[in-house]
Each structure stands twice: as structure tokens, then as C-alpha cells.
Amino acid sequence: METFAQQADTRHAIDFASLYVPPRIEGEFTGKHILSVEQFSRQDLRILFDASASLKKRSRQHDRGLTEICSGKIMATLFFEASTRTDMSFQAAMRRLGGEVVGASNGVRFSSVYKGENLADTVRAAGCYADVIVLRHPEVASSLEAAWYLDKLEVKIGRRPVLIGGGDGIGEHPSQALLDLFTILDQKGSIDGLQITMVGDLRHGRTVHSLAKLVARLKGKGVTVNCVSPPSLRMPAEVMDQMQEGQIPVVETDDLDEVLGNSEVIYWTRVQEERFAERADYDAIQDGFIMTPELLQRARKDAILMHPLPRKHEMGPPESHDILDEDPRSIYFQQMENGMFVRMALLAKVLRGVYV
Numbered sequence: 001m002e003t004f005a006q007q008a009d010t011r012h013a014i015d016f017a018s019l020y021v022p023p024r025i026e027g028e029f030t031g032k033h034i035l036s037v038e039q040f041s042r043q044d045l046r047i048l049f050d051a052s053a054s055l056k057k058r059s060r061q062h063d064r065g066l067t068e069i070c071s072g073k074i075m076a077t078l079f080f081e082a083s084t085r086t087d088m089s090f091q092a093a094m095r096r097l098g099g100e101v102v103g104a105s106n107g108v109r110f111s112s113v114y115k116g117e118n119l120a121d122t123v124r125a126a127g128c129y130a131d132v133i134v135l136r137h138p139e140v141a142s143s144l145e146a147a148w149y150l151d152k153l154e155v156k157i158g159r160r161p162v163l164i165g166g167g168d169g170i171g172e173h174p175s176q177a178l179l180d181l182f183t184i185l186d187q188k189g190s191i192d193g194l195q196i197t198m199v200g201d202l203r204h205g206r207t208v209h210s211l212a213k214l215v216a217r218l219k220g221k222g223v224t225v226n227c228v229s230p231p232s233l234r235m236p237a238e239v240m241d242q243m244q245e246g247q248i249p250v251v252e253t254d255d256l257d258e259v260l261g262n263s264e265v266i267y268w269t270r271v272q273e274e275r276f277a278e279r280a281d282y283d284a285i286q287d288g289f290i291m292t293p294e295l296l297q298r299a300r301k302d303a304i305l306m307h308p309l310p311r312k313h314e315m316g317p318p319e320s321h322d323i324l325d326e327d328p329r330s331i332y333f334q335q336m337e338n339g340m341f342v343r344m345a346l347l348a349k350v351l352r353g354v355y356v
């Protein structure tokens with residue numbers, strides 16, 4: 001049976017991936033769509049992370065001035081796929097900055113998408129009412145298509161709403177990678193010399209695609225990326241190529257023991273069940289990599305365990321979740337909270353360009 005996300009695939013048959021190149025940030029965030037981590041230079045990352053750290057501090061101090069930053073601005077959410085953290089953290093981020101949030105009353109499922117309206121029209125409708133739109137969609141390059149049509153909308157309404165990609169199928173999840181990198185830097189100070197180990201479904205996991213590309217862009221000295229997955233779920237060639245261009249040594253293996261003991265960052269991921277056409281293919285590999293308290297015992301004392309969440313059985317049964325959570329090396333809740341601060345910084349920057 002088709003899922004809602006598949007039914008909702010109402011895209012034009014144009015290859016937007018070759019047609020639309022996301023704008024480079026180059027120090028100027030105002031009005032720029034955020035669609036890929038490839039838009040960011042080292043310097044752009046520094047600007048964004050300084051702003052994120054400042055907003056984190058000011059939020060902790062209950063600084064009332066924060067609500068002036070996006071006052072009078074509206075963010076629309078268009079989620080064609082399920083989300084907890086991306087959706088809620090963007091909403092919370094906008095509200096903490098004094099902005100308003102709109103969305104179809106009962107979710108996209110009950111918008112005119114139900115009547116068969118296509119993505120181009122849905123996103124332009126949102127653009128008529130909002131200053132910034134966060135889009136999650138099951139198809140790769142859907143955010144490029146949405147940005148393309150928002151650019152066209154400018155001719156009609158005299159302003160161009162900004163699109164922020166919130167995950168496009170197995171493609172990219174830029175704001176997740178930004179919050180992941182911010183969290184790594186927050187915990188470790190620098191990525192220089194780190195062994196970053198990504199484990200699980202590296203083929204379909206958009207968070208690891210974006211994070212690996214971002215690490216390649218940062219070009220840390222002595223960074224190694226270990227890609228641990230079953231052979232059928234390897235990191236896509238395009239991502240491997242970018243790491244090679246960034247001169248990042250990559251170890252690809254299906255044997256976690258080869259790299260676990262040397263890893264400072266362990267980035268665990270879920271097998272993306274919803275991306276498998278055949279149930280049997282999922283069943284064959286779903287138990288390949290299960291994090292357990294015993295396994296974590298074998299990791300370095302100064303390692304950090306990250307996960308974009310949601311977690312399922314790849315983090316063991318719920319009883320084992322509780323034990324893992326108590327380990328100080330498990331930092332996925334900090335990662336989650338940082339998501340809100342990094343998204344506050346993104347919203348502040350693209351809407352106002354302010355240096356917060």
C-alpha cells in the first residue's frame with residue numbers, strides 16, 4: 001500500500017537537481033534559501049555557530065530582547081513526512097525569536113495536497129502567507145524544486161519567501177548536519193584529529209550524507225571518517241567523492257570492531273525502513289548494528305555517542321535505552337536541544353541577517 005508520502009509525490013518531471021544550484025552563503029545569509037550544506041564555507045559555519053552559541057546563552061538567560069529578532073515575521077511548516085524534532089524545534093525557534101508559525105490546520109495531509117495539488121503550487125501558497133517556509137518531503141531535490149518556484153513567485157508578489165529544507169528523502173538534511181557539527185564542536189572544541197564513525201544505514205540516511213559533506217567542507221586537520229554499514233547500505237558515491245575532494249581519509253567497513261576503540265565521535269543511525277521497496281531486504285539487514293550498553297563499554301572513555309533520532313531497535317530494547325541514556329557519553333538530548341539554537345540562528349540570519 002502506498003504511504004501518504006508516496007501519494008503526495010506531486011512533483012514536476014523536471015530534473016531540478018541539475019537545474020537549480022543553491023546559492024552560496026559567502027557571509028550573507030539574508031534572503032538565501034538553505035537547501036544543502038554545500039552552500040556553506042568554513043567562514044559561514046563560524047558565523048552561524050557563533051550566532052547559535054550566542055542565542056543559546058541568551059535563551060538560558062531568558063533575554064527578552066530575543067523576541068524582537070523575528071517579530072512580525074511568519075514561518076510556514078510544510079511536512080509531507082513525519083517529524084518530531086525538526087518540526088517542533090523550528091517552531092520553538094521561531095516562537096522564541098518572537099515570530100509566528102502557520103501550518104495547514106490538520107497538517108499537509110488535510111491541505112489541498114489531499115485534492116492532488118502539486119508541490120509547486122502548495123509551496124507558493126505557503127509563500128504568499130509566510131516569510132520563511134520549512135519543507136520536508138520524501139523526494140530528493142524537492143527542496144530545489146520548491147526554491148525554484150518561490151523565486152518565480154517574487155515576480156508576482158514583489159518579495160521572495162525563503163525556503164529551508166527540512167529533509168528531502170534520502171538526499172540532504174542540512175539543518176540536522178549543522179546542529180550535529182555544532183554539537184561536536186561544542187563537545188570537542190575542534191574536529192581536528194577526530195575519528196568520526198558513522199554507523200548503520202549510510203545509504204538512505206540523509207543526516208549522515210549532510211554531515212559527511214559538511215566535515216569534508218570543514219577540512220579539519222587529521223580528521224578520519226569511518227563509515228560502518230552492511231555492504232548493501234554503504235555511503236553513496238557522491239558523498240564519498242566529496243570527502244575525497246576534501247582530502248578526508250575514509251575507512252569503509254562492515255566490522256565495527258575495526259574502528260570502535262579509536263572513535264571519538266560515534267554517530268549511530270536507524271535503518272530507514274520506509275525507504276526499502278522490499279520488506280525482505282529490510283528484514284535481512286535490520287539487526288546488523290545494535291548499540292547496547294555492553295558495546296558502549298568498549299568505546300573510548302572520551303567518546304561521544306550521537307544519534308539524530310528517532311531510535312528504534314538499533315539502540316536495543318527500551319530497557320537498554322535507559323542504561324545508554326545514563327552514560328555521560330550519550331549526548332543525543334544535548335544534540336536535540338542544540339537543534340533549536342542552531343535553527344534560531346538560521347532563522348535570524350535568513351530573515352534579518354542580524355549578527356546575534
Ligand code: ASP
Binds near residue numbers: 167173207270308
Ligand atoms: N530524524 C532524522 C531524519 O529525518 C533521522 C531519521 O529519521 O532516522 O532524517
